[in-house]
Amino acid sequence: MSAAGDVEAAAVQAISGDEDVVRVRQLVRTAAVAAKLSLVDQTKLVTAASELARNTLVYGGGGKAEVSHLDNGARRGIRIVFSDSGPGIPDVELALTDGYTSGGGLGLGLSGARRLVDEFELETAVGVGTTVSVTKWAR
Amino acid sequence: MALNAEQSERLNVLLTDRAEEISARWAEVAAAPLRGRLTVAEAARQTLDLQRQLQATLRAGATDVASDRSAELRAVLSEFSRGRARQGFTATETATTVLALKTAIYDVAGVEKGDEATLRDYVAWTSFIDELSLFTFESYTKARERIITEQNEQLLELSTPVVKLWEGVVSVPLVGTLDSARAQVVMERLLQALIDTGSPWAIIDITGVPAVDTQVAQHVLKTVMAARLMGAECIVSGIRPQIAQTIVALGIEFGDIVTKASLADALRHAIKMSGSELARSQRRAA
Ligand SMILES: Nc1ncnc2c1ncn2[C@@H]1O[C@H](COP(=O)(O)OP(=O)(O)O)[C@@H](O)[C@H]1O
Numbered sequence: 142m143s144a145a146g147d148v149e150a151a152a153v154q155a156i157s158g159d160e161d162v163v164r165v166r167q168l169v170r171t172a173a174v175a176a177k178l179s180l181v182d183q184t185k186l187v188t189a190a191s192e193l194a195r196n197t198l199v200y201g202g203g204g205k206a207e208v209s210h211l212d213n214g215a216r217r218g219i220r221i222v223f224s225d226s227g228p229g230i231p232d233v234e235l236a237l238t239d240g241y242t243s244g245g246g247l248g249l250g251l252s253g254a255r256r257l258v259d260e261f262e263l264e265t266a267v268g269v270g271t272t273v274s275v276t277k278w279a280r
Numbered sequence: 281m282a283l284n285a286e287q288s289e290r291l292n293v294l295l296t297d298r299a300e301e302i303s304a305r306w307a308e309v310a311a312a313p314l315r316g317r318l319t320v321a322e323a324a325r326q327t328l329d330l331q332r333q334l335q336a337t338l339r340a341g342a343t344d345v346a347s348d349r350s351a352e353l354r355a356v357l358s359e360f361s362r363g364r365a366r367q368g369f370t371a372t373e374t375a376t377t378v379l380a381l382k383t384a385i386y387d388v389a390g391v392e393k394g395d396e397a398t399l400r401d402y403v404a405w406t407s408f409i410d411e412l413s414l415f416t417f418e419s420y421t422k423a424r425e426r427i428i429t430e431q432n433e434q435l436l437e438l439s440t441p442v443v444k445l446w447e448g449v450v451s452v453p454l455v456g457t458l459d460s461a462r463a464q465v466v467m468e469r470l471l472q473a474l475i476d477t478g479s480p481w482a483i484i485d486i487t488g489v490p491a492v493d494t495q496v497a498q499h500v501l502k503t504v505m506a507a508r509l510m511g512a513e514c515i516v517s518g519i520r521p522q523i524a525q526t527i528v529a530l531g532i533e534f535g536d537i538v539t540k541a542s543l544a545d546a547l548r549h550a551i552k553m554s555g556s557e558l559a560r561s562q563r564r565a566a
């Protein structure tokens with residue numbers, strides 16, 4: 142957190158249905174515009190958020206997304222933390238492999254989201270839950 | 281709470297002997313809180329229907345709402361609830377109309393000045409009417425849900441126009457959020473249009489989709505595969521630069537599916553391809 146400098150209070154969106162995935166996207170879009178991210182970066186961040194929110198819903202059994210504004214003095218950015226108390230991910234490397242899916246998806250959400258953002262952290266414990274934090278900085 | 285046979289019989293007698301007074305008072309009490317939205321005459325038509333069916337049901341020996349003998353009565357109450365739901369009345373307003381029968385009976389039967397036996401009957405009857413009103417409340421809720429589902433389906437249909445752009449070319453625009461229900465409708469309608477028009481080309485235009493994530497991509501890929509099985513080829517159009525970069529970073533591969541920046545480009549491509557196919561087949565025929 143200290144590297145990030147100022148962190149503005151987070152907006153929280155519960156994720157318990159399809160319509161919440163849409164709400165997360167809208168929340169992130171608004172935040173990204175406010176942080177003056179370029180159109181490409183906005184789209185990348187919104188798409189990453191869409192993937193992670195859906196994973197939180199589908200695999201994590203629901204949870205929440207917290208969106209906060211960062212300012213490290215030189216640049217502004219957006220951090221989004223997705224968390225659930227679901228089954229956790231037993232093999233993180235496998236889950237981050239392009240094309241791996243346990244649920245009939247394209248298996249590109251997690252690995253793709255990592256490529257779409259500047260910082261990506263994944264914490265997970267089987268039976269406890271999963272937290273994915275992503276950050277995108279304005280250029 | 282169910283009525284006993286005598287209570288049911290006595291309610292029937294009251295409703296029959298004092299039919300006109302009760303229905304007049306019932307309609308009046310029912311219409312009072314709905315003033316301006318429902319006239320006393322309209323309320324009277326509804327309460328009269330309910331009253332007639334209630335009498336018939338009691339005559340048949342019904343003592344509670346759930347029994348087989350009350351099937352007709354339940355149907356009439358459901359119909360009444362559905363009508364009210366369509367007209368935009370609330371569940372409470374709808375159930376209150378049924379509850380108004382209590383006041384009508386209280387006034388007409390003279391419960392206030394009546395003896396103890398009348399009072400006992402009245403208590404039993406009112407709990408029976410409570411049941412009727414609860415049933416009405418539940419039917420209303422179900423009807424309301426059905427109306428909302430219908431409206432959503434209509435909206436889906438409306439917002440998915442498949443148009444014939446050119447001889448042999450149909451197109452469908454994807455707009456907004458492509459959830460699974462919508463994606464399914466889009467796919468079905470596009471495939472149907474391919475059959476109806478015998479078109480060999482379909483253009484899926486994603487200009488209106490703000491974020492193409494893997495779920496949207498998967499729906500598009502499935503639609504393209506289904507169209508291919510029917511002998512038609514799809515072009516995906518409306519891929520703006522930011523979407524293209526995002527798709528690449530995500531790692532989505534459209535394989536040999538033709539993608540174009542705009543709908544016009546896609547149409548040009550389809551016409552050119554059909555033209556050269558036509559030329560080829562003409563050469564073969566010659
Ligand atoms: N929040 C989560 N909780 C548990 N498992 C998850 C979570 N997110 C992802 N996974 C696992 O990682 C796999 C890969 O995820 P992803 O790349 O998004 O692909 P997809 O969603 O298409 O399956 C999932 O199939 C699932 O097994």
Ligand SMILES: [Mg+2]
Binds near residue numbers: 192249250
């Ligand atoms: Mg996923």
